[in-house]
Amino acid sequence: MSIDKNTVKKVARLARIRISDDEVDVLSGELSKILAMIGQLNEVKTDGVEPMTSVIEMQMPEREDKVTDGGIPEKILANAPEQTAGFFVVPKVVE
């Protein structure tokens, strides 16, 4: 199993990472090597084995559905690259 250049480009688009044509070549080789290693898992018989979600057998804790935090917009926005009037600013999304 190998990852061809088109697949690299497709996956990079899904991951929202811009990659150059030079990078596509390198990544195609590197990712194929990693995938070849991962491919060895196919040797393992896993019929009837449930996929593991957590190493600790516990019930996910639940709490009452009520607000426990908030009212700190200045803290939330403090690290924003751009903000105005209590909002995060992004490039125009709707034409």
Place this chain on the structure above:
Amino acid sequence: MKNLTSLTIKEALAGLKKKDFSAVDLTEAHIKATEAARHLNCYILETFDIARKQAAASDARYAKGEARLLDGIPIAMKDLFCTEGVQTTAASNILKGFKPPYESTVSGNMFRDGAVMLGKANLDEFAMGSANITSAYGNVINPWKRKSDDKPLVPGGSSGGSAAAVAARIAMGATGTDTGGSIRQPASFCGISGIKPTYGRCSRFGIVAFASSLDQAGPFARSAEDCALLLQSMAGYDSKDSTSVNCPVPDYASTIAQGVKGLKVGVPKEYRIDGTNPEILKLWERGVEMLKDAGAEIVDVSLPYTKYALQTYYVIAPAECSSNLARYDGVRFGQRVEGDNLIDTYEKTRAAGFGKEVKRRILIGTYVLSAGYYDAYYNKARRVRKLIWQDFIEAYKKCDLLLTPTAPTAAFAIGENMQDPVTMYLNDVFTIPASMAGMPGMSVPVGLSADGLPLGLQLLGKPFDEATIFRAAQAIEKAANFTALPQLAQARAA
């Protein structure tokens, strides 16, 4: 009086209590040592002002007789722990300048107990790496040098800055995180002790996430006892982490000296993999002898799925990484590169902000989770993970602990093992299985290689039984009597 930077934490606490020296003295000695060791690049950010304030507050508590568990002890904080108002970067450009508006639970616990923070320690970017060569803030240099040449060596990774700082005697202890070996392997490379506790023992709240089903915080120190003290402070239930386990943290110090008499120690044959350095195998045999001499019973065990752990890890960890790192979009925090539209902004921001290894892992993760491959890769890996976990559960029916090598080699030079990503990944072949199963594991320094570099052995324990690991670690420590110092610390001691 002994040089203050060569004390253990336990010795320092005793000295502080007796007023042999003050917390300010202790912190100033470590600041001075840190300034003289800046070429190691252990810190992304030095926080000496904070350290001095914390040390003064410690002294005030000592004066009032109200000293806490770690009062006045100078430590390095891996720059993966969010510290309120103090830059936290995860060694990534994408988080440059990020000042968390909250404190991670683990760092908060340590400050509650009086720890003094010298700085935010360097690491592999987002904790992805085994040599601390993926940091956007430069490589960390191991304070140890090999006999055969003068090349700078890697400290291991991902918690490379933490391990190097403790080994260089510029911090008394440090925090690390371990996803596939990021505490244990650098501890081995730097000749110190480090423990990854059971998954769920320490809260992950406020730790920059890499692979959430694997990430665990743990300490580095220069003795098993010091590691136990630090873990005592770091561990505990936290309602802010839904995978934190509500199970009491025993008083590790009260049982650590009990020895290993009557304990059963398993030696798993699958860790004797082809091509393992004979030096490592010899060290392992020595470790077995040490525990046997101390009264432990040695039993052969088998963990047949060990050889698939690395492959399983490189599906699960990248998959979780690709989901966790989706949050770095240049909108709410971190760096942004402006684009023509929102998608363009995302793509440019992430292209500029992430380093090569992080991108590789995000892409692999995105691939194994994408339509058509999810079952073939991701679900397959989760099934194999279950089998790896069952291996441990079965083995622990026959023994209390497992003893294995920590890493397949000693520290290597920057530039070595870098032919391709897979070669680098093999560094974690002995540490990853326990990570996949959530089991606690600790690396203890045991001896030097022929080339003069430290080598560690790994103790693995039952879930939430770190106490037994500490007992065995101390038994090995006593038998191994590892007193070698890195060249840099030798010069200071002279």
